[in-house]
Amino acid sequence: MAKDSNEALKQVLQEKMQMQIDEQIAAFNQALASIEESKRNETKSSAGDKFETGRAMMQREQDKVQSQLDQLKTTKSLLKQIPTSKKAKEGSIGAVLITDKGNFYISVSLGKIMVKDTQYYVISPEAPLARIMMGKKAGDEVEFRGRKYEVREVL
Numbered sequence: 001m002a003k004d005s006n007e008a009l010k011q012v013l014q015e016k017m018q019m020q021i022d023e024q025i026a027a028f029n030q031a032l033a034s035i036e037e038s039k040r041n042e043t044k045s046s047a048g049d050k051f052e053t054g055r056a057m058m059q060r061e062q063d064k065v066q067s068q069l070d071q072l073k074t075t076k077s078l079l080k081q082i083p084t085s086k087k088a089k090e091g092s093i094g095a096v097l098i099t100d101k102g103n104f105y106i107s108v109s110l111g112k113i114m115v116k117d118t119q120y121y122v123i124s125p126e127a128p129l130a131r132i133m134m135g136k137k138a139g140d141e142v143e144f145r146g147r148k149y150e151v152r153e154v155l
Contacts, residue, residue: 006155010084010096013105013120016113021076028069035062075108082107088154091133093125098153106130 039058088095097104102121105113109124123130132142133151140151 006087006096007085009115009155010094010105012115013096013107013113013122014079014082014084016115017079017107017110017122018076020110020113021072021079025069025072025076028065028072031065032062032069035065075110079108089137090154091130091136091151096120096155097133097136097151098155099149099151101147101149104129104133106133 035058039055039062042054042058082094084094086094091097091106093106095106097106103118105120105122106125107122109127110122113120113122125131125134129144132144133149136142136151136154138151138153142149142151
């Protein structure tokens, strides 16, 4: 692949990842608004314990959603720091590794992303497979959970 197409691929991956994160953030914000609305509309019944239990459950759910939202915002911030213009020579943060078992973008953990009918697994540098791929170059082999991966290209 030419340098321009490497940069373009990483740019497209980043854009798709950004869109996915933004959609998830919007969904979590909507969930938080819905929980707030439910808490406001909850009226104290004659069964006080039931009311308090319901409010406590809503509060736990709100805390859980807020925590997930905070994690997404951190992920979004980390994603912005990953350069797309740098061609990697070996497995590193921001590198795309093309292997015989799949394509991996070491970035932030987001799962599968499709670009022009090609699937890329977007994995965190802390992921066990990413750790094994760090420092690997085209032609290297790695073994993970009993499977061998041949690194064909690093972008």
